[in-house]
Amino acid sequence: MNDLDLNTLLGAEDDEGSPRRGGRGGKRGGRRRRRRRNRGGFMAPLLAFIVLAGILGGGGYYGYLWLSDALVPDDFSGRGTGEVVLEIKDGQSASDVAVELERLGVVASARAFTNAVASANKSAALQPGEYKMRKKMSAASAVALLTPENRLLATATVPEGKRLSDALAILAKETGKPLKEFQAAAKNTKDLDLPSYAKGKLEGYAFPATYEYGPKTTPKEILAAMVKRFSQTAEQIDLEGGAKELGHTPHEIMIIASIVQAEAGRQQDMSKIARVIYNRLESNPEMKLAMDSTVMYALNKYGTAATFAETKVKHPYNTYMNLGLPPGPIVNPGDHAIEAALNPAKGTWLYFVATDPKSDVTSFATTEAERQALLAKYKANGG
Incomplete structure (x- = not known):
């Protein structure tokens, strides 16, 4: 575009000393000046149109590049090469992921990726996790890789x-x-x-x-x-509500569940073992819990059969020496043990013995005589 005086295009004139055709003052001169200024207001949009036309038309190739970049963003072709790991964090949007992909050199532009996501209607499918990507991929190929099945897990x-x-x-x-x-x-x-x-x-x-x-x-x-x-x-499983109904805290239920988990050889015995624990805690205030598993925990040993000497160790977790429950859980129980602690079986048992260690069968007794009979059976089976 040739150099052009804007004042000439807009019809603007110097209010003082500029020559005007007709040269008359007064009201007619004022009206003429107003009309000329109005013509200048019309010319401003016209000038903008001329400049845009110069970019797209007179500018030729450069105008085309400017417009095509705005409408068609840069994009690679093909599936790319190499390897790079992308992490999508919880709460990130498709735009956030696009910026990171461009930074990593996976896609040519963030705009190309967001366009590809919108085209595939997959903005909601971008799941948090880590993904193995390639550099210089087409945006469409990048979108295709970002599926839950392709997370690095x-x-x-x-x-x-x-x-x-x-x-x-x-x-x-x-x-x-x-x-x-x-x-x-x-x-x-x-x-x-x-x-x-x-x-x-x-x-x-x-x-x-x-x-x-x-x-x-x-x-x-x-x-x-x-x-x-x-x-x-x-x-x-409503741990807090169930604990309240049983008259215990959730923490106490978890302690009971951990003992059940440690002592039980089979899932079907868990609710009965839980009942033994409750009966010992509640039926006789002077009766100790006397669980071998808690002694083993205190000694950092394993097994469910403590020796007489081991049961005499002084430790908060030794339920042979201390009344009530130990201070905390002794293992990490699963849902079956927790449910058993919340729903103990009905019964009067005070004892249980793993009468057949090979098959993990546990038997239950109410009296000391019954317990002794179970212990004899346990020893006969190699216990």
């Missing part, structure tokens, strides 16, 4: 009835993450969202299950997921 399984120390060792082995990091996270429980009745202790509240985790998942996040799973289970 591994699994770790913690069986029911494991002590916290054993559960941490299992998690460290299965995830390949340092045991010290799990132990540190287990001690610093303020970030794990434990229920208040857990009293800041993770033992008993690291719910046993199979957990998925990504390459960047931290030990603290894994333990927090276990606590969250416990809280979900507690809500589903």
Whole structure:
């Protein structure tokens, strides 16, 4: 575009000393000046149109580039090469993911990705997790890879009835993450969202299950997921409401559930074992709980048959020496043990004996004579 005087285009004139045709003053001159200024107001939009036309028309190739970039964003072609890991965090939008993909060099532009997401109608399908992507992919190919099935996930399984120390060792082995990091996270429980009745202790509240985790998942996040799973289970079975009906706190129910889990060889015996615990706690205030599993926990040993000498150890968890329940859970119980603690079977039993250790069969007795008969059977079966 040639250089052009804007004042000329707009019809503007210098109010003082500029020559005007007709040269008359007074009202006619004022009306003429107003008319000229009005023509200038019409010319401003016209000038904008001329400039735009210059960009698209007179500008030629450069005008085309400007418009095409605005309407058709840069995009790679093909499936790309190499490898890069994308992490989609909880709460991120498709636009947030697009910016990160552009930063990683996966897509040519964020706009191309958001357009591809909208075209495929998959904005709601972008799930948190980590994904293996390639660099310089077409936006459509990138969208196709971001499905839940393609998340980089591994699994770790913690069986029911494991002590916290054993559960941490299992998690460290299965995830390949340092045991010290799990132990540190287990001690610093303020970030794990434990229920208040857990009293800041993770033992008993690291719910046993199979957990998925990504390459960047931290030990603290894994333990927090276990606590969250416990809280979900507690809500589903109404732990707090059930505990109140039984006259106990949720923490006491979890202690009972942990003993049931540790002592039971079979699921079908759990509610009866729970009844024995309640009967010992409630029918005779002077009767000790006397559970071998709590002694083993106190001694950091394993098994359910403590020796006479072991039952004499001084320790808060030794229920042969102390009345009532121990201070906390001794293992991490599963949902069956928790439900048994909330729904004990009806009966008058005060004793139970694993009469056939090979088949995990447990038998129950009400009197001391019946108990002695069960012990004889236990010894006859190699116990």
